[in-house]
Amino acid sequence: MSDIRDKHEEATCREFLSIYNKENNTDLNFIRKGNPEENEPDCICNNNLVIELVGVYDNLYQAEKMWNDARGKDIKRQSDSPLFTLDNLQNEIGKKLQKMESGNYDGFTGKIILVCNLHSQLLQDQEVEEYIKSYTSFRSDGHFNKYFDEVWVSWKSDRNGDWKIKKLE
Numbered sequence: 001m002s003d004i005r006d007k008h009e010e011a012t013c014r015e016f017l018s019i020y021n022k023e024n025n026t027d028l029n030f031i032r033k034g035n036p037e038e039n040e041p042d043c044i045c046n047n048n049l050v051i052e053l054v055g056v057y058d059n060l061y062q063a064e065k066m067w068n069d070a071r072g073k074d075i076k077r078q079s080d081s082p083l084f085t086l087d088n089l090q091n092e093i094g095k096k097l098q099k100m101e102s103g104n105y106d107g108f109t110g111k112i113i114l115v116c117n118l119h120s121q122l123l124q125d126q127e128v129e130e131y132i133k134s135y136t137s138f139r140s141d142g143h144f145n146k147y148f149d150e151v152w153v154s155w156k157s158d159r160n161g162d163w164k165i166k167k168l169e
Contacts, residue, residue, distance in 0.1 A: 039107030
C-alpha cells in the first residue's frame with residue numbers, strides 16, 4: 001500500500017500546488033516525498049515549504065472502501081455509518097496538531113502547510129464555503145504550543161468537477 005499511498009500523496013500535493021500557484025501568483029514546486037523516519041512532513045517543496053496531507057472521509061467505511069478499491073480488493077460489508085465529513089475535518093486537524101506537538105514534523109524547519117482533502121462525493125461547494133466561514137481556528141484557545149503556518153481544505157467542486165482549495169487558517 002505504501003507505493004499507492006506515496007503516488008497518491010505526490011499527486012495530491014502537485015494538484016494543490018498547481019491551484020495554489022495560480023491563485024497566489026507563486027511558483028512552488030514539489031521536490032520529493034518527505035521521510036517519516038526523519039520526522040519530515042509528507043511533501044518537501046521549494047522555497048523552504050513543506051506540506052502535510054490528511055484525507056478526510058465521510059466515515060470509516062468510505063476510507064476503507066476507497067483504499068481497498070485502489071489496491072484492487074473487495075470490501076465485504078456495507079456502510080451503515082452516517083456521513084460526517086465536516087465533523088471529521090475538525091477531528092483530523094486536531095489529530096495532526098497533536099502529532100505536531102509530539103514532534104512528528106520536527107525534521108524540517110520552515111513553513112509547514114496542512115492540506116485537508118475532503119473525499120466526500122456528496123459535499124456541495126456551498127456546504128464547504130459555509131463551513132469555512134463558521135470555522136473556529138485551533139489557535140483561538142491556545143491549547144497547543146505548535147501550529148501549522150496555514151491550514152487549507154481541498155475538495156472536488158459539485159459545479160464543474162474541478163478541485164478547489166480554500167484557506168481555513
